[in-house]
Amino acid sequence: MTTVCLTFDFDAVAIWLSTFKQTSPTPLSRGEYGANVGMPRLLDILKKRDVRATFFVPAHTASSFPDMVRRIVAEGHEVASHGYIHESPVGMAIDDERALLNRSIEILEKVAGERPLGYRSPAWDLSDNTIRLLEEAGLTYDSSLMSDDFQLFYARCNDKLSEEEFTPGETSSIVEFPVAWELDDYPYFQFSPRPLNTGLRLPSDVYKAWVSEFDYAHGMKGVFTLTCHPEIIGRGPRIQMLDQLIRYMQSLDGVRFKTMTQATAAFKNQQAV
Template sequence: MTTVCLTFDFDAVAIWFSTFKQTTPTALSRGEYGVRAGIPRILAMLSRQDVRATFFTPAHTARNFGAAVKAISAAGHEVAAHGFVHETPVGLPIEEERDLLHRSLDVLESVTGKRPRGYRSPAWDLSDNTISLLEEAGLHYDSSMMANDFRPYFARKGDVMTEDRLTFGSDSSIVEFPVAWELDDYPYFHWSARPINPGLRSTEDVFSVWKAEFDAAHAEDGVFTLTCHPEISGRAPRVAMLERLIEHMRAQPGVRFATMDEAARQFKSAL
């Protein structure tokens, strides 16, 4: 059985404010595009396909665009944690990282009525403390690392790296769903002059790459995790391409679509 996890990082304006440090009206409006145009198109398409997805959402997005986040949750999709204002956890003192994590969970729960069960780092990178903090907060899975492609695994904590040796720590209770730049819409589609990111690939190019990746996952009965952003893949031709990909995946035998929480439960129940 192949599991497909469609995920969307609903960054809205937080990524421009925090990660890119661009706060001019046009920069912020690119994040707002995801709210105004991207989310309605994506939700309509997922409804047509009867597919439930996971939306990793900064607390800043939930606070400022609560109606959109409530619409996501009301449609049966999972809302998971994605930082407070799309900040990287790398380099944060443990108390500050803990505070931001718990505050973000509280905000998402106040908007959706459900406590998030998973996390994705806005930086696709973790601090030495992150996995332990996710456990402490009662979360069940993470989707930020790259040690496999189609196989979830238990994230480790306590690794020690020196010039001579990597000493592995112990497995945590956090199920890790690997991510990959090959399966992210950002490098294919996003154009920016600073930092330089050419993007602007055709939908046909990206469809062929993602179809090949899915076909490989399906051949291995793996978990196919796709990462998209409403402000990027919310454009009409890209939503149409994603719908065509879903139809291809659904046409194959032994394929199920799941939220990441559902996939984490399935992974643990199979042990």
């Protein structure tokens, strides 16, 4: 059985305020596009194909676009944590990181009506404390690391690195869904002068790349995790390409689409056998 986890980082305007630090009208309008144009198109496609997905949502997005977050849940999808205002945890003091994580979870629970069980770092990077803080907060999975491609694993804590050697730390209870730039729409499609990123690839080229990745995952009965952003994948030709990709995966035997919470439960049950 091959599992497909479609994931979407619903950053809205938070990424421009925090990560990119561009708050003039045009950058912010890209975030509005994601919320007001990209998200409805995306949800319509998922509804049409009867597919459930996982949406990683900064607390700032939930507060700014609560009706869209509630629509995500109403249509059977999962909402997971993506920081408070799309901030990086790297280098953050543990008390500050804990406070922001707990505050973001509380806001998501208030808006979405259910407590999130997963986390994805806005930086696709973690602090030395993040995994333990996720355990402390009662979360069950993360999707920020790259030490595998199509196999889930338990994230570690307290790795040790020196000029002499690397020593892996102890295993946590947090299930890790590995990510990859090859399976992210941002590097393929996004054009941004600051910082410079010159994507703008043809959707047909990206379709071929993602199908090749999926075929390999399917051959090993793995977990295929795709990361997209509503303001990027929501453009007309790209949303059509995503629909084509979903239809292709649905046409094959032994493929199931799951939210990450569903996939986490299946992984833990399998591990317990």
